[in-house]
Amino acid sequence: MQPVINIKNVKKTYIMGTVEVNALVDVSIRIQKNEYVAIMGPSGSGKSTLMNVIGCLDTPTSGLYEFNGVNVGDMNDNELAKIRNKDIGFVFQTFNLLARSDALHNVELPLIYSGMKKTDRKVRAEEALGHVRLEDRMHHKPNELSGGQRQRVAIARALVTNPSIILADEPTGNLDSKTGVEIMGLFNDLHAQGNTIILVTHEEDIARHAHRIIRVRDGLIEKDFMVEDRVLPGVNV
Amino acid sequence: MQLQESVGMALNAIRVNKLRSVLTLLGIGVGVFSIIGVMTAMGVLQNAIENGVSDLGANTFQIQKFPIGNFNDNSRWRLRNRKNITYEQADMFYDRMKLAKFVGLEVWEFGKVVEYKKIKTNPSVQVAGESIDGLATNNWNVEDGRSFTNQEVQSAANVIVIGSDVVKKLFPIGNPIGELIRVDGRQYKVIGTLVNKGGMLGGTQGNLVVMPITTHMNTYGKERSVNIMVTARDQKTYNDVLEFSRGVLRVIRQVPPGEPDDFEFFSNETIIAQFNDTTFMIKIGAVGIACIALLAAGIGIMNIMLVSVTERTKEIGIRKALGATKYNVLSQFLTESVVFSQIGGVIGIITGSIMGNIVSLLLDAPPVYPWNNSVAILQTPFLDFTALQMNITALIFCSFIGIVFGVYPAWKAANLDPIEALRFE
Ligand SMILES: Nc1ncnc2c1ncn2[C@@H]1O[C@H](COP(=O)(O)OP(=O)(O)OP(=O)(O)O)[C@@H](O)[C@H]1O
Numbered sequence: 001m002q003p004v005i006n007i008k009n010v011k012k013t014y015i016m017g018t019v020e021v022n023a024l025v026d027v028s029i030r031i032q033k034n035e036y037v038a039i040m041g042p043s044g045s046g047k048s049t050l051m052n053v054i055g056c057l058d059t060p061t062s063g064l065y066e067f068n069g070v071n072v073g074d075m076n077d078n079e080l081a082k083i084r085n086k087d088i089g090f091v092f093q094t095f096n097l098l099a100r101s102d103a104l105h106n107v108e109l110p111l112i113y114s115g116m117k118k119t120d121r122k123v124r125a126e127e128a129l130g131h132v133r134l135e136d137r138m139h140h141k142p143n144e145l146s147g148g149q150r151q152r153v154a155i156a157r158a159l160v161t162n163p164s165i166i167l168a169d170e171p172t173g174n175l176d177s178k179t180g181v182e183i184m185g186l187f188n189d190l191h192a193q194g195n196t197i198i199l200v201t202h203e204e205d206i207a208r209h210a211h212r213i214i215r216v217r218d219g220l221i222e223k224d225f226m227v228e229d230r231v232l233p234g235v236n237v
Numbered sequence: 238m239q240l241q242e243s244v245g246m247a248l249n250a251i252r253v254n255k256l257r258s259v260l261t262l263l264g265i266g267v268g269v270f271s272i273i274g275v276m277t278a279m280g281v282l283q284n285a286i287e288n289g290v291s292d293l294g295a296n297t298f299q300i301q302k303f304p305i306g307n308f309n310d311n312s313r314w315r316l317r318n319r320k321n322i323t324y325e326q327a328d329m330f331y332d333r334m335k336l337a338k339f340v341g342l343e344v345w346e347f348g349k350v351v352e353y354k355k356i357k358t359n360p361s362v363q364v365a366g367e368s369i370d371g372l373a374t375n376n377w378n379v380e381d382g383r384s385f386t387n388q389e390v391q392s393a394a395n396v397i398v399i400g401s402d403v404v405k406k407l408f409p410i411g412n413p414i415g416e417l418i419r420v421d422g423r424q425y426k427v428i429g430t431l432v433n434k435g436g437m438l439g440g441t442q443g444n445l446v447v448m449p450i451t452t453h454m455n456t457y458g459k460e461r462s463v464n465i466m467v468t469a470r471d472q473k474t475y476n477d478v479l480e481f482s483r484g485v486l487r488v489i490r491q492v493p494p495g496e497p498d499d500f501e502f503f504s505n506e507t508i509i510a511q512f513n514d515t516t517f518m519i520k521i522g523a524v525g526i527a528c529i530a531l532l533a534a535g536i537g538i539m540n541i542m543l544v545s546v547t548e549r550t551k552e553i554g555i556r557k558a559l560g561a562t563k564y565n566v567l568s569q570f571l572t573e574s575v576v577f578s579q580i581g582g583v584i585g586i587i588t589g590s591i592m593g594n595i596v597s598l599l600l601d602a603p604p605v606y607p608w609n610n611s612v613a614i615l616q617t618p619f620l621d622f623t624a625l626q627m628n629i630t631a632l633i634f635c636s637f638i639g640i641v642f643g644v645y646p647a648w649k650a651a652n653l654d655p656i657e658a659l660r661f662e
């Protein structure tokens with residue numbers, strides 16, 4: 001079966017003046033449709049860089065990246081924008097919310113660029129905010145929300161377009177364990193509906209929701225294995 | 238992404254950066270203001286003039302010693318030796334111009350006081366001395382009473398017809414006909430009043446009194462040049478009458494063949510044409526100032542947009558990460574700069590129209606509204622512009638400026654790398 005994501009010998013080097021930082025040294029991953037993958041690794045090991053590459057935000061310095069069998073390196077800006085808009089829901093580690101817009105508008109944003117009508121947009125965005133239990137904070141700006149609430153807005157925004165792939169960089173990093181479990185329940189549901197889920201986490205408990213764990217260290221894949229004692233959907237830990 | 242969306246974003250960006258926005262809007266506003274203000278003011282003046290600066294009736298031209306208006310020092314020097322058109326010459330002309338419908342002769346005296354009993358006017362009343370046809374050629378109509386008779390003109394009778402402003406001032410109640418008034422201390426009997434024809438340049442339309450030309454010359458002296466007004470029977474004979482009167486006056490004034498006329502013709506049309514000649518330079522000047530102001534404003538817009546792009550780098554990164562295309566970002570920032578310049582333009586049009594029409598209040602002339610589409614306020618060799626066309630052109634020009642100066646910042650924004658933009662703090 002053709003993998004949704006096929007990364008082969010990808011390298012990402014940042015050049016800072018005279019210093020070269022090898023964020024990704026040599027990474028190869030294949031991820032099939034409807035897989036549930038957790039990426040783990042110490043800070044600075046290249047997890048976010050890898051997510052940016054997978055999310056078609058960043059282009060590798062070298063190596064191949066095929067998305068649904070199409071070489072991302074051959075795509076133009078508009079095609080990349082369309083994939084980011086339609087196929088991928090990205091929950092950023094730093095949330096990346098528009099500071100001057102309220103939660104509702106932040107969640108509507110991807111729908112604006114997919115050309116949805118204003119009235120439909122509002123309904124969908126409200127629905128997504130309902131999923132993360134933020135109905136009563138829709139008209140708050142990010143600086144009027146707690147860290148966990150901001151994270152939930154970011155999650156709602158990633159879900160609102162109903163993307164086939166969810167990329168979540170530390171989606172529970174700012175949440176208490178109860179809310180974290182709720183969010184994981186949300187991801188489990190999405191996975192059950194056939195979506196592909198890739199998330200970055202430090203926490204073993206969170207990672208054990210996934211089918212597969214990829215351990216990254218110093219820009220290399222250290223370990224890539226299936227989870228045996230998986231936390232099942234709906235089961236509280 | 239719909240236009241409405243972009244305009245909404247643009248207005249929001251303007252609201253968020255209030256002070257900076259106001260400064261730039263001011264630049265655009267001043268540019269548009271200067272051009273619309275000057276054009277409207279000129280339009281008002283022109284309107285006033287077309288409504289009868291000389292009061293000449295239809296198919297009427299005037300002959301006088303010097304050209305009217307601002308002839309320059311050079312021509313003043315050249316024409317300084319011209320002899321007056323004497324009353325005798327003018328009267329002779331009158332006798333020979335049976336071809337014309339009317340031939341009026343007139344002389345003027347300005348800034349006089351008119352009194353009735355204890356009431357005095359300001360020293361601003363114009364005193365006209367007219368021949369028997371003079372009221373007709375001036376297109377003045379008698380409201381009450383009558384005009385003077387041939388006999389009164391022959392005998393230089395002390396009779397007078399008074400304008401509506403003078404009536405208002407001296408006879409707020411009661412009938413002026415038959416009353417005795419004093420002009421410059423001399424006594425005259427009021428025999429008629431003139432119909433008020435509305436304001437004109439200087440607001441003196443009704444601020445005049447009219448006496449027989451003979452009376453006038455007896456009082457204020459004969460050493461002056463008489464103005465001759467000729468009304469043709471109709472439009473068809475107008476040019477013939479004009480050429481004929483040229484010949485007649487040349488003979489009377491003994492101008493040798495081949496020499497230029499030693500007198501000037503003008504009509505409402507020539508006055509308007511001359512007014513347009515003089516104001517054209519002012520208008521060109523205004524266009525020049527406006528262009529410089531708009532250029533400065535355009536650079537201001539570009540600066541604001543560049544700052545805005547830098548400040549909003551993170552926002553651009555977020556939008557691109559969520560699927561905004563280059564085109565989306567480009568059009569968002571372009572819309573912003575166009576909306577910006579449009580708002581400035583509208584402010585400029587409103588303030589400019591108000592400013593220009595203050596002139597109309599001062600002159601008591603009809604205003605030129607910004608939506609007026611019948612009076613050409615800017616006449617160029619190629620195109621004439623009404624106020625409405627002028628304003629629309631100004632707005633189009635503003636959009637143009639918004640696009641020209643907004644395109645580089647917008648292009649810069651559109652081409653930001655999403656990841657680098659997201660990292661921007
Ligand atoms: N734009 C950049 N310029 C230079 N170096 C960068 C850039 N982005 C990342 N790096 C470097 O690449 C390495 C990997 O960074 P990355 O953000 O992927 O780490 P991470 O695994 O997500 O860490 P964390 O768990 O702390 O989020 C780090 O050493 C970082 O300093």
Ligand SMILES: [Mg+2]
Pocket residue numbers: 047048049093169
């Ligand atoms: Mg990271």
